[in-house]
Amino acid sequence: MKIKTGLGIDVHRLEPGLDFWLGGIKLQHDKGCVAHSDGDVLIHAICDALLGAAGLDDIGTYFPDTDPAYKGIDSKILLKKVVEMLERKCFSVGNIDCVICLQRPKIKMRTLEMRECLAEIIGIDVDDLTIKATTTEQLGFEGREEGVSAYATVLLIKL
Incomplete structure (x- = not known):
């Protein structure tokens, strides 16, 4: 059995009047991510880690x-x-661990919903995907509510 790890990071600027998608769910917030896609920084970080x-x-x-x-x-x-690309290369996901950095909104009460959404797409048990959030104590672009960043680490198992 061969195992491999990956790290993914994504950052998006926040602006008023846009939808705010995070972890596959839409959050109520007065700002959203500026992006070509829906701007879901958490999913983007996970994708990069998996890839x-x-x-x-x-x-x-x-x-x-x-x-x-x-x-x-x-x-x-x-x-x-x-996930389909990984399957073609005969990889399965062992676990995923994520951190989201943002000042607002507080997302603790929504992380289980995010985990359930993402675990279903990836095809893993919800207990194999963790999502934590932290503020930056009002420091940096996240603290000034100018943007949001997400970090993900993954463990893949070669079948």
């Missing part, structure tokens, strides 16, 4: 922001496509 662990290129290679086909796309669709 990297499998020895594949980054998310922008497969779903470029210059391609009109991905304009406004639901990031859950991108995640499903990444």
Whole structure:
């Protein structure tokens, strides 16, 4: 059995009047992510971590922001496509651990919903996917509520 790890990071600017998607669910917030897709930083970080662990290129290679086909796309669709790429390479997901950095909104009460949504798409048990959130104590762009960042680590198992 061969195991591989991956790390993914994504950052998006926040602006008023846009929808705020995080972990596959829409959150109530007065700002949303500026992006070519729906701007779900958590899914994007997970995709990059999965792709990297499998020895594949980054998310922008497969779903470029210059391609009109991905304009406004639901990031859950991108995640499903990444999972299919992994399956073709005979990888299964062991676990995923994530951290989201944002000042507001508080998301603790929504992380289980995010985990359930993402675990179903990935085909893993909800206990194999963790999501934690932290503020940056009002420091940096996250603390000033100018943007949000997400980090994900994954463990893949070669079948």
